[in-house]
Amino acid sequence: MTTFKIKNRLVQDRLMLWGVCLLAAFTAVPLLAILGEVLLRGYDQLSWSFFTEPTPTAYKAMKAIGAGKPIPGGIANGIVGTMIMLGMAVVVAVPVGILCGAFLAENSKSRFAQVVSYLTDLLQGTPSVIIGIITYIWVVVPMKGYSAIAGSVALCIMMLPLIVRSTEETLKILPASLKEAGLALGGNRARVMMKVQLPAAFGGIFTGVLLAISRVIGETAPLMFTALGCSLVRFSIDKPISAVPLLIWEFFNDPNLQELIWGASLFLLLFVLTLNLTAKYLAKKWNQ
Amino acid sequence: MESVKPILEFKKTCVSYTKQTMAVKYVSAAIERNTITAIMGPSGCGKSTLLRAVNLMHNLYPNIRVDGEILLNGEDILAMEPIDVRRRVGMVFQRPAPFPTMSIYDNVLSGFALNGIKLSKAEKDATVERCLKSVALWDEVKDVLNKKGTFLSGGQQQRLCIARALAMKPDVLLMDEPTSALDPIATKHIEELLLELQKEVTILIVTHNMGQAKRISSKSMFMYLGELVEYGDTETMFNNPVDERTNAYLTGKMG
Amino acid sequence: MNDKLYKILLFAAALIMPIVCGGVVYALVTDAYDAFEHFGFFKFLTSSEWSYTEGAEQYGALPFITGTLMTTLLALIFCIPFSFPVALFVGEYFKGTKVAAVLSTVTDLLAGIPSIIYGLWGFYTLRPIIMALNISPQGSGVLTASLVLAIMIIPYAASLSAEFIKMVPNDLKEGAYSLGATRAEVIRKIVFPVAGSGIFSSYILAIGRALGETMTVTMLIGNTNNIPDSITSTGNSMASIIANQFGEADDLRLSSLIAIGLILFLITAAINMVGKIMIKRARIS
Numbered sequence: 001m002t003t004f005k006i007k008n009r010l011v012q013d014r015l016m017l018w019g020v021c022l023l024a025a026f027t028a029v030p031l032l033a034i035l036g037e038v039l040l041r042g043y044d045q046l047s048w049s050f051f052t053e054p055t056p057t058a059y060k061a062m063k064a065i066g067a068g069k070p071i072p073g074g075i076a077n078g079i080v081g082t083m084i085m086l087g088m089a090v091v092v093a094v095p096v097g098i099l100c101g102a103f104l105a106e107n108s109k110s111r112f113a114q115v116v117s118y119l120t121d122l123l124q125g126t127p128s129v130i131i132g133i134i135t136y137i138w139v140v141v142p143m144k145g146y147s148a149i150a151g152s153v154a155l156c157i158m159m160l161p162l163i164v165r166s167t168e169e170t171l172k173i174l175p176a177s178l179k180e181a182g183l184a185l186g187g188n189r190a191r192v193m194m195k196v197q198l199p200a201a202f203g204g205i206f207t208g209v210l211l212a213i214s215r216v217i218g219e220t221a222p223l224m225f226t227a228l229g230c231s232l233v234r235f236s237i238d239k240p241i242s243a244v245p246l247l248i249w250e251f252f253n254d255p256n257l258q259e260l261i262w263g264a265s266l267f268l269l270l271f272v273l274t275l276n277l278t279a280k281y282l283a284k285k286w287n288q
Numbered sequence: 289m290e291s292v293k294p295i296l297e298f299k300k301t302c303v304s305y306t307k308q309t310m311a312v313k314y315v316s317a318a319i320e321r322n323t324i325t326a327i328m329g330p331s332g333c334g335k336s337t338l339l340r341a342v343n344l345m346h347n348l349y350p351n352i353r354v355d356g357e358i359l360l361n362g363e364d365i366l367a368m369e370p371i372d373v374r375r376r377v378g379m380v381f382q383r384p385a386p387f388p389t390m391s392i393y394d395n396v397l398s399g400f401a402l403n404g405i406k407l408s409k410a411e412k413d414a415t416v417e418r419c420l421k422s423v424a425l426w427d428e429v430k431d432v433l434n435k436k437g438t439f440l441s442g443g444q445q446q447r448l449c450i451a452r453a454l455a456m457k458p459d460v461l462l463m464d465e466p467t468s469a470l471d472p473i474a475t476k477h478i479e480e481l482l483l484e485l486q487k488e489v490t491i492l493i494v495t496h497n498m499g500q501a502k503r504i505s506s507k508s509m510f511m512y513l514g515e516l517v518e519y520g521d522t523e524t525m526f527n528n529p530v531d532e533r534t535n536a537y538l539t540g541k542m543g
Numbered sequence: 544m545n546d547k548l549y550k551i552l553l554f555a556a557a558l559i560m561p562i563v564c565g566g567v568v569y570a571l572v573t574d575a576y577d578a579f580e581h582f583g584f585f586k587f588l589t590s591s592e593w594s595y596t597e598g599a600e601q602y603g604a605l606p607f608i609t610g611t612l613m614t615t616l617l618a619l620i621f622c623i624p625f626s627f628p629v630a631l632f633v634g635e636y637f638k639g640t641k642v643a644a645v646l647s648t649v650t651d652l653l654a655g656i657p658s659i660i661y662g663l664w665g666f667y668t669l670r671p672i673i674m675a676l677n678i679s680p681q682g683s684g685v686l687t688a689s690l691v692l693a694i695m696i697i698p699y700a701a702s703l704s705a706e707f708i709k710m711v712p713n714d715l716k717e718g719a720y721s722l723g724a725t726r727a728e729v730i731r732k733i734v735f736p737v738a739g740s741g742i743f744s745s746y747i748l749a750i751g752r753a754l755g756e757t758m759t760v761t762m763l764i765g766n767t768n769n770i771p772d773s774i775t776s777t778g779n780s781m782a783s784i785i786a787n788q789f790g791e792a793d794d795l796r797l798s799s800l801i802a803i804g805l806i807l808f809l810i811t812a813a814i815n816m817v818g819k820i821m822i823k824r825a826r827i828s
Binding site for chain 3 (some may be wrong): 009010012013015016017019020021022023024025026027028030031033034037038096099100102103104106107112113115116118119120121122123125126127128129130132133134136137138157160164188189190193214217218219220221224225228245248249252261265268269272273276277280
């Protein structure tokens with residue numbers, strides 16, 4: 001009777017282990033399926049001209065399809081647009097985010113800091129489509145038009161809470177002795193922060209910025225109502241501009257351009273995942 | 289002298305963490321029924337490791353190996369199912385850790401719940417009362433049985449953990465420095481309790497406290513660098529240690 | 544730089560948060576005001592009409608609130624059978640080993656994939672499968688969107704609950720093992736109850752993510768403005784109706800879309816707040 005029961009329990013134990021392994025391993029399936037599909041369907045589109053030429057017009061694409069030729073053109077307009085908007089967003093979000101994170105780390109007990117900390121969470125949890133609406137109301141309407149500036153404002157708002165959090169957390173885990181030693185040597189708080197604490201926290205903050213970039217670079221919804229998209233390679237910041245995810249969305253909706261979806265997706269996916277893995281790798285390295 | 293069959297017997301027991309380093313080296317000893325045996329030695333000597341091996345705790349950690357034999361009533365536990373062994377060998381750890389999500393009542397019965405054994409209400413009540421009485425906790429907690437065990441004091445929590453182990457009616461009770469996290473008064477309570485308990489159960493206790501070993505144990509082991517240096521009657525060992533190293537430890541020259 | 548200036552600088556940077564968040568609420572409320580005033584707040588929430596015939600415009604949020612709740616709930620149901628095992632694998636069974644690190648990387652990568660690519664995969668791979676299985680004729684719909692959404696939230700639910708499972712003290716587990724429990728029993732009767740509130744809160748945060756997910760749902764839900772009458776029918780979520788119509792809308796429709804945005808914002812804010820508070824409590828205990 002008891003041996004029977006023990007056997008039963010051991011079988012249950014085994015079953016649970018195997019079930020957990022099987023179901024956990026199953027989560028790799030969608031990852032491999034997505035990577036595989038994008039890779040297989042996209043790799044032969046990647047060529048030099050894919051990165052140097054802008055998106056073709058629907059007419060050009062139709063003509064090429066009619067003649068049985070591959071669609072000409074590429075995603076240069078998207079890449080340039082993404083870089084411009086991301087660049088502007090980073091220039092604002094990184095310093096402001098670091099200072100705000102430093103404030104939270106230095107004043108963690110004050111009422112105001114707690115409110116700021118809570119609002120950071122709130123902003124981080126806000127759906128990106130709502131950031132799009134907000135930027136539309138704040139920037140597009142007063143400027144009377146879609147623009148790269150509007151797109152970068154949206155990306156900036158999304159990056160801010162991520163940078164604030166990573167800065168705050170990195171500064172908080174620095175040994176207190178570091179700051180005390182700096183102060184004991186006669187540095188004032190500003191100098192200790194700039195010369196001692198921030199450099200020591202550089203690794204954590206840097207990976208935080210990388211992760212923030214990888215998080216927003218694939219965002220589509222907030223750019224739809226702000227940057228709008230444009231089929232030209234453009235460097236002016238007060239006009240509509242394209243971005244790689246916006247192009248994918250356009251290709252998805254335009255039957256003539258569907259061939260280009262996979263090349264653009266492959267580029268975006270590889271870019272995002274490389275950034276992601278690099279950040280995680282650096283984080284691990286700097287933690288040791 | 290081998291008139292009584294030992295309840296627990298180590299035969300060339302070895303425990304190794306890696307291939308090169310052995311934490312316990314070829315320990316052989318027989319433990320008599322209804323005794324308290326103290327295992328002493330400087331930290332890192334392998335005393336806890338040896339104790340934990342009796343409960344097959346090493347099975348939880350893939351890189352620990354145990355060789356040789358450990359016989360429980362003549363049966364080698366290393367060849368038995370861990371869950372079967374652990375039901376017959378109770379264990380009390382250094383830090384009192386009653387299950388925080390369970391009431392005091394359920395903590396005493398947790399062994400049954402964990403093993404999927406169903407008891408009637410009357411059996412449950414009787415077990416809880418018996419076990420809490422045998423650890424002298426009944427009078428203190430009988431009115432708060434449905435409260436969480438984590439509200440008790442450290443000493444009470446540790447007694448609750450002993451009650452939890454006793455509920456399974458083990459043959460052997462292993463105790464890994466059970467009083468090291470407690471204050472002197474709580475320690476005294478537990479020591480008195482153990483002297484009572486040896487009537488029901490054989491106790492193997494790891495302690496770094498020589499006074500404690502002297503006060504409660506009838507047999508003592510002294511371990512050093514993984515080896516069992518000396519094993520015998522506690523009184524003899526404290527008064528006339530055979531080995532140089534035992535003497536050094538007991539006189540405070542080592543440790 | 545002297546201390547005073549430094550303090551002012553940090554304070555000014557921190558002020559950005561209240562300004563942005565205040566601005567978000569202010570902008571949403573003022574621009575949604577028209578719609579609420581025109582239809583009445585309660586009426587707007589409970590009306591299922593969405594027609595933009597000029598002169599007889601009727602906008603109500605109910606179909607989209609329903610669509611969002613349905614996709615989120617289904618995604619949660621589909622996600623649990625996988626996120627739970629992943630959490631146990633990483634946080635308990637293979638804690639600290641190489642295989643666990645590999646699985647963590649897999650879920651990290653899943654979390655990193657942009658939602659538009661999830662949408663593409665759902666559209667070109669999953670949708671044909673749904674059609675071939677005769678589950679729904681057009682392939683898109685609440686079910687398709689929820690399936691992909693489930694994959695997207697697995698990493699969030701799993702990594703956070705793994706953290707709480709890891710934090711269950713070894714003392715307790717060893718105590719349970721010493722009483723003769725199997726690993727499965729230790730997990731069921733000790734690990735789950737002890738890590739329970741933390742695990743629960745990680746699912747709340749996963750819900751928070753699913754609620755606002757836009758592109759994937761927009762590409763897969765079928766984009767019809769009615770209340771989905773079954774899980775296989777098409778519909779729209781709050782986020783997807785905004786993504787679909789915001790660019791072409793003006794006046795009352797624009798205000799109605801912003802009103803939907805405000806509702807979505809409030810719901811996600813509430814869910815996230817509950818989740819964060821619960822997590823903080825779970826971490827302390």
